[in-house]
Amino acid sequence: MPEGNTLTTFGGRVRFFRDRAGMSRAVFGELCGRSGDWAKAIEIGKIGMPGLNMLIRMAGILRVDDLAELTGEQRLTTATYGKNTHDQASVIVRTLAAYPLAVSDREPVSADTLAANVAQAWMVWHGSPNQRTAVATILPRLLDDARTSVRLLESVDRRRALSSLAQIYHLVQLYLSFQPYPELILMTGDRAMQAAQDADDPKAIAAASWYLNHVWRDAGEQAEARIDLADQAGRLLRPENAEDRSLWGLLQLAMALSHAKIGRRGDAERHWDGARRTAQSLDGHHPWLMFGLGMVDAYAVTMAADLTNGHEATKQGDRIDLTAIPSKTRRAFHTVEIARGFYLRKEPLATVHLLNRAYGISPDTVAFNLFTRSAVSELMTTGGATVRDEARDLAHKIRLVPTA
Known part of the structure; x- marks a missing residue:
């Protein structure tokens, strides 16, 4: 790698290899799933070295075979990019991998009881300062009860149980987030959406779209797909219903965050405005998704940070x-x-x-x-x-x- 003062920083090395590839900042940013402004912020040091997945992606785009040529003397350590693992994660993982095949000798949990238990689990998640520890002891039983009940209940009760199951998968996704189980996080998002669709429940589908949006956005993937999914799910809702309106606002927020992540400021602000107007028309927050005026305003910080401002x-x-x-x-x-x-x-x-x-x-x-x-x-x-x-x-x- 050539020597030079411009190559003493990570951003300088990115610029060198981008120039060598004959690539504009706009093109490089787009290929990275970001924007030209993001590429500029990287090069001038306004944004530090990204995570390992993005580094590997950048190296491939810039045709850099040795990742050390990009990172320089900055060592890639597990302390910098490693993910923490909760003490009970293995139990949750085993529960996800198990299937209640033998249910003939079991009684289903009623749809009402299941819904009440899930509501209580959300209260534990939002109310505890150590939420993973708090929910770890109840998630395995909740999963087992819900999956068994879905197999044994019929008609309306089965659809209600499926909606509860979708919420349980959301809780599992939150529990596993920022732990070294990316494939399981994607799986829980997919299972939640499948349960919501099987329930034929527009509210459950909207919530599943919100959580799938997080999965894809955090992975830096599927920008157009996640925006389209949120838009389609929003069309299933009835604005005259307060809860539906809350979920519609949540999906507007999902689209705002997705646009901000890839550098589309105007689109991000347009959807954020829609989310905020919706939040202003509601009393308080959604009981477990927490959509409300405070949440919308707080996500304005995330949007600005994702836009490198x-x-x-x-x-x-x-x-x-x-x-x-x-x-x-x-x-x-x-x-x-x-x-x-x-x-x-x-x-x-x-x-x-x-x-x-x-x-x-x-x-x-x-x-x-x-x-x-x-x-x-x-x-x-x-x-x-x-x-x-x-x-x-x-x-x-x-x-x-x-x-x-």
Whole structure:
């Protein structure tokens, strides 16, 4: 690889190889599933080194055989890009792999009881600061009950049980998120959609579309498909019904986030406006999806960060009241997103301070968040003395480094 001052940074190396390939920023960004502005932000150092999957994708696009030529002296460590694993994950994985084939000697759980149990599980998820631990003990039984009941119940009761099963798969997807089980996360999203369709329930289909949108967006894949899916699911809903209207707004938010992820600011803002108008017409939040005005406003921070506009992200963060969102995991997640805005602005002290605040709200959410793990790993060595101390303290808490 040629030497030169421009090649001392990750962004400089990306620019060198992009120029060598005769590729514009717009084309490179599009091939990466992002935008030309994203490519520029990478090259000028406004965005740091992305995750391993994106690095591999970039290397293929730029025809770089040795990944080290892109990463330079920055080592790819499991501390930087590794995913945390919950203590009970193996139990959940085994339950997903098991099928209730012998049910002739069992009694089904009634559709009413199943729905009540699922509602209680959502309350546990949103109300606990350590939500994975809280739901790990109840998910296996919920899965077993729902899948057995779907086989034994008939007619309307079976369709209601299928709708509950779809929600259980959503909970499993949330439990497995940011753990090293990408194929299972995709599988739970697909199973949830299948259950929702079998139930012939537009509300369940809308919710499944929201969660599939997350799966594809986090993987950086299927941009047009996930936008189209959300649009189609929204057309199944009846706007005169309050719950349907809430779900329609949620799907507008899904489309806004998808557009922002690939750099389409105008489309992102248009759909976000639709989501916000819908949220303003509702009283409170959806009981388990948490759609409401607070959630919509908080996602404006994520959109700005995905559009690499750190100043806009932090400005939006100053405007929102996270206490209005009745979910510890959501409040913690959105606090992390505000921290991401300050990280884009290269303000490490504010970044690590907000990450610690998020940890105080929900340790579980922060410990499994990939941005947190990457940022803390970096700030332990590159920040000032105060930043390094706070980052190291948080690193021990989230098991990024062993406790002495």
